[in-house]
Amino acid sequence: MLEQDIKKVLISEDELQAKAVELGEVLTNDYAGKNPLVVGILKGSVPFLADLIKRIDAHLEMDFMVVSSYHGGTSSSGEVKLIKDLDTSVEGRDILIVEDIIDTGRTLKYLAELLEHRKANSVKIVTLLDKPEGRVVEIDADYVGFQVPNEFVVGYGLDFDENYRNLPYIGVLKEEIYQ
Numbered sequence: 253m254l255e256q257d258i259k260k261v262l263i264s265e266d267e268l269q270a271k272a273v274e275l276g277e278v279l280t281n282d283y284a285g286k287n288p289l290v291v292g293i294l295k296g297s298v299p300f301l302a303d304l305i306k307r308i309d310a311h312l313e314m315d316f317m318v319v320s321s322y323h324g325g326t327s328s329s330g331e332v333k334l335i336k337d338l339d340t341s342v343e344g345r346d347i348l349i350v351e352d353i354i355d356t357g358r359t360l361k362y363l364a365e366l367l368e369h370r371k372a373n374s375v376k377i378v379t380l381l382d383k384p385e386g387r388v389v390e391i392d393a394d395y396v397g398f399q400v401p402n403e404f405v406v407g408y409g410l411d412f413d414e415n416y417r418n419l420p421y422i423g424v425l426k427e428e429i430y431q
C-alpha cells in the first residue's frame with residue numbers, strides 16, 4: 253500500500269541493518285569506558301536509534317530532544333524550534349547526537365552549538381543519511397551511514413507530512429504525492 257507512493261528504493265532493509273552493525277562496532281570502540289549520553293532527535297531518529305544502540309556494546313545513557321523545522325512540508329522553514337529539551341544535564345558529558353538525516357544542516361548546527369554552550373565534554377554526531385547538496389550552513393557529522401542524492405526521501409523514521417516513517421527501507425517519494 254505505502255509502496256505505491258515510492259518512486260524508487262534507495263537503501264534496502266538489509267543494508268540498513270548491516271549499517272547499524274557496522275556503525276555500532278565503531279562506536280563500541282570509540283566510546284568504551286566513556287558512558288556517553290546518546291541524544292536521539294525526535295521523531296525521525298527513532299528506528300535508526302533503536303537499531304543502533306543494540307549494536308553498541310558499552311555503557312551508555314539515552315535521552316531525547318524534540319526540534320522541528322519542516323512543519324510537514326518538504327523544505328526547511330529556516331527556523332529551528334526547540335519543543336522538548338533533555339532531562340539530563342550535559343555538563344562534562346560525552347554527547348553522541350543521533351539523527352536520521354543532515355539536509356540543510358540547520359537542525360544539527362543549532363543542536364551542536366546548544367550542547368557545546370552547555371559545557372559538554374564532547375559533542376559528536378552520528379547520522380544515518382547525509383544529503384551534502386542540501387547544505388546551507390556548514391556542519392559535518394562524525395559518523396555517516398549513507399550519502400543520499402538531493403531528493404526528498406522517506407522511510408525508516410523519515411516522514412512527509414508525518415507519514416511514511418514506518419516504511420522499513422529508505423525510498424524516494426513520487427513527486428505527485430507532494431506537489
Ligand SMILES: O=P(O)(O)OC[C@H]1O[C@H](OP(=O)(O)OP(=O)(O)O)[C@H](O)[C@@H]1O
Pocket residue numbers: 293294295296297319320321322323328351352353354355356357358359360410411
Ligand atoms: O538538516 P535539516 O535541513 O535541518 O534537516 C534535518 C532535520 O529535519 C528533519 O526533522 P523534522 O524537523 O522534520 O522533524 P521530525 O524528525 O519529527 O520529522 C530530520 O529528522 C532532521 O532532524
Ligand SMILES: [Mg+2]
Pocket residue numbers: 296322410411
Ligand atoms: Mg520531518
